[in-house]
Amino acid sequence: MSQPRDYESIPGTYVYDSRRGREGYALNMFCMSLNKPENRKSFKDNESAYLDRFPLSAEQRRTVLQRDWLGMLKVGGNIYYTIKIAFCDGLTFQDVAGMMSGVSKQTYEQMMLAGGRSPDGNRYKDERKTEQTSG
Amino acid sequence: MAKIIAGIAASHVPAIGVAIDRGMTGTPYWEPLFKGYEPAREWLAKLAPDVAIIVYNDHANALSLEIIPTFLIGVADKFPIADEGFGPRPVPAVQGCAPLAWHLAESLILDEFDMTIANEMPVDHGLTVPLSITCGQPPAWPFRVIPLCVNVVQYPPPTGARCFKLGQAIRRAVEKFDEDLRVVIYGTGGMSHQLQGERAGLINREFDTAFLDGMTRDPMALTKITHTEYMREAGSEGIEMVMWHVMRGALDENVTEIYRHYHVPASNTAAALLILENRTAE
Numbered sequence: 001m002s003q004p005r006d007y008e009s010i011p012g013t014y015v016y017d018s019r020r021g022r023e024g025y026a027l028n029m030f031c032m033s034l035n036k037p038e039n040r041k042s043f044k045d046n047e048s049a050y051l052d053r054f055p056l057s058a059e060q061r062r063t064v065l066q067r068d069w070l071g072m073l074k075v076g077g078n079i080y081y082t083i084k085i086a087f088c089d090g091l092t093f094q095d096v097a098g099m100m101s102g103v104s105k106q107t108y109e110q111m112m113l114a115g116g117r118s119p120d121g122n123r124y125k126d127e128r129k130t131e132q133t134s135g
Numbered sequence: 136m137a138k139i140i141a142g143i144a145a146s147h148v149p150a151i152g153v154a155i156d157r158g159m160t161g162t163p164y165w166e167p168l169f170k171g172y173e174p175a176r177e178w179l180a181k182l183a184p185d186v187a188i189i190v191y192n193d194h195a196n197a198l199s200l201e202i203i204p205t206f207l208i209g210v211a212d213k214f215p216i217a218d219e220g221f222g223p224r225p226v227p228a229v230q231g232c233a234p235l236a237w238h239l240a241e242s243l244i245l246d247e248f249d250m251t252i253a254n255e256m257p258v259d260h261g262l263t264v265p266l267s268i269t270c271g272q273p274p275a276w277p278f279r280v281i282p283l284c285v286n287v288v289q290y291p292p293p294t295g296a297r298c299f300k301l302g303q304a305i306r307r308a309v310e311k312f313d314e315d316l317r318v319v320i321y322g323t324g325g326m327s328h329q330l331q332g333e334r335a336g337l338i339n340r341e342f343d344t345a346f347l348d349g350m351t352r353d354p355m356a357l358t359k360i361t362h363t364e365y366m367r368e369a370g371s372e373g374i375e376m377v378m379w380h381v382m383r384g385a386l387d388e389n390v391t392e393i394y395r396h397y398h399v400p401a402s403n404t405a406a407a408l409l410i411l412e413n414r415t416a417e
Binding site for chain 2: 005006007010011012013014015016017018021025028029031032034035036037040070073078079080081083084087088092093094096097098100101102108111112113115116117118119122123124
């Protein structure tokens, strides 16, 4: 990236900008292929063989095979694309959101029912208690 | 002459569509949200518009990363329902309004808004969930629809100010169309939500309330919100609220707020519905 961007200071957030667009193109296009029922079947039948059709990096492959949802974002995944893997697994946006934020399904659901995650303390990386690695 | 008579802002959370399609709207989780949609459905049924321009974003369905249009208008007579990865929603196909859509495409481009034109495309929950919210489950949608897609997936989306100006240009174009059509315009998406990263689940009621108020009181001030401010304050996916500005720009300077509904949570999202009528309407 040619210059620092002010949104880089937001904690726990992976903005799908030009840098991630370049890195994640093949990963996201693999996810896009899962819109077709026949491809969903091929993927589920043999995930590794299906992934061979796409020029993914070793780390991108790993994150898909291990369903490392947060890891996918770090290697260029875009949530609107990676969620299609979750749909294949019968998971919802809320299931995946809970896993990415590192809490149990029940804890995440309760947080949402109680009004969601507060922006207070979550606007800037340096005001967060635990260190984040969204760079 | 065609005329824009009202604007509707509506969230387009996919889980809202799932709740409708699976008959879950009366469950304790969903009932408070759906109860709040009823007055809007009554209002819209009474208004009985001929055409709706629905400003929404596609979510890796009709469009992918191969080609990323910033603004796209659908000019077909019919739009099928997209398979988003778990089969298409069981809702009627969307009937287009090709004569007005083509007129808009031509007028907007000559008015310096460089639209992409789509002759064939499926529509996803971004468009169909707001229809379901405001029309229920009819055997056919009660009006024709012009889909207007805005890129909010690949950063950067167009600015709020640019979206507002597009809305103004849409209004100018609609008013130059010969046929007497009564048109409503939807701005969809939002409100605060973040679907990704360790910060997923962010909701900012204060920001959302000020945004809802500002739509009537001072929409120009809202167009100055920067992309970083949307993402910081309203969550990374809250940035899709730029699409509300297209709707607002197409209305009169002075509008009346007819109805408002705000509910947390709809899955990961603060769901809102806002109805604005032109003071000069009809």
